[in-house]
Amino acid sequence: MPRLYVPARLESGAELTLPEGSARHLTRVLRLGPGAPLVLFDGEGAEAGARLVEAARKQTRVRVEAVWPGRFESPLAVHLGQAISKGDRMDYAIQKAVELGVAAITPLYTPRGDVRLKGEREAKKLAHWQAVAASACEQCGRATLPPVHPPQRLGDWLEARDEPLRLMLHPATGSALAAAEAPATAALLIGPEGGLSAEDVAAAEAARFAPLTLGPRILRTETAPVAALALLQYCFGDL
Template identity: 70%
Template structure:
């Protein structure tokens, strides 16, 4: 499955069946890429399946692809990480979501924290959640993942902490001596990243009371959108699939 644009379509893939592309991807394929009938495309359903397909209709109002072959996707990390990310403004949160997906995160929960300066309610929160989920899907299109991680509805930090059951739980805590000292590979990880102003003392204490261990990323203070990139890279290198031992398969 090495030719044509890669598109997320939440549909059932049946060899010989037709799939109507969603409005956004359809517009991109027909008007930006100017692909016509017979052009190859690659589809993934967001739940783990990839499909090789060909366009059988490429009009201004409707684009249809016919499935030629279906196969399991690749690109999933063997280490499931649930990222609890304090909500930041605008592009910073988009960046954190995008890069976390590229680095194999399994799930993301945006968090309300004491020092966080973003508060969303009602329709505004729902729109933001849809936007972040779309950012995650777009990141999957780019990086080759066939499973789109779920971006869960935002939660207060205390509520998210109360839901955690991962055997390894880490909270980014600058200025500590916290390091990845565990030798065995955990079945899953919870990773907590605070806002630009950092987590409060009471929030750090609450995390520790929920069996979180402190993790320091060195002597420099990282921005809230940079921290998950570095932390996830370390986790994937230590316990996941960034150790260089797996052969790279080019698209």
Template identity: 55%
Template sequence: MRIPRIFTVQTLSGGATLVLEPGPSQHLARALRMGPGDALCLFDGSGVDFPATIVSADKRAVTVALEQGQPGLVESPLRIHLGIGVSRGERMDWVVQKATELGVAEITPLYTERTEVRLRGEREARKLQHWQQVAISACEQSGRSCLPQVHAPGTVPGWTGDCEDTQRLVLHHRASPLPATASSPTSLSLLVGPEGGLSEAEIATAMAAGFLPLALGPRVLRTETAPLAALAILQAHWGDMCLPR
């Protein structure tokens, strides 16, 4: 049986005993039907995994005893910040989930000229919390011990103007592929539009901020496909994904 990995907002330390939050407790006790003596792994987003054993469990609270922490998976040497146009329905959840699995370090949802979803106030706060939970669940599944940060939504001019990464790219279907001789960056900002893509003005704004246009190939990819294809290519080119030789 696979040992479940559970995120907690509590700061963890080896040898401690703690009571998990209601959400993880209910998941372990109700969904997984785990009980005293069962093993699990906890992480708090600091990059360390803590093997643990359930001491007691009921439907409201699970108490666990922690062993000494162990270094989690090494993060990619390429730190990627994804700026992604907010899309409709479950597409955004899909992008956040898969981008987390692909090792992205930060995600900023963006309101663009062609964005059809506009969130305000409490709705935006709830959606932001939901996206962060999607990222947490993806870390639990994929083995990551560091959480990507999901920022509050911004705009293309604001986000591109604040980017200071060593490499900056904007997806644009009329651009050129990534040069094989391009120097290896340590950090990268990737801008991807919503349904319908970025406007010419937004692409010009990004390029004025130091972004280079990048194309992925001859086919037009959907908004939930394009960032994931780009992330996989960039991680294979400069990060921690490798192709068979």
């Protein structure tokens, strides 16, 4: 059954006009017509059963039949600070992080990172990344859409962190994840393709980030959050 993100309040009996992208997917790709069932979610934790009532060229409308709370949020809320990478690598990191239950993502500018976004280009990229997160929620069953925050400098992101568990991936000095009391929130820092610099590591340690290694092999910047989030969810979450 199709599952779609609709940024609107879900109320039983209400009729909603679907966004253009979702409407096109239902009517042109899946070729569904009036009466077809589907599931909606609002990104704020609510899901709804609905049916298509109109599938016209100009608009596609659905009627909400029942609303219920989403069920698949992790007990561990991880804020991922991910150094921005080129091409579709950032898309992959965001997609998989959402599937693994991340609570929020902040793209980071780091000294060794070679991606710099400004003005309209940054705004377009941010909207694209949020759409990637929404698509991942549609696939994995989450009803809460993790925010992808505007890109920040690494230092600014570090200064704002107050999670009780703060980790950075850094194989040169890292240690294995030690058993600890399960936290409710955590922050995870992933560096760029060239790795975190000595200055980055010092700044993170000053912000009470502990270095973490995932073994002897060096992971790509888009692979590292997948492995680290899986480990955190296994130790403290719901894997």
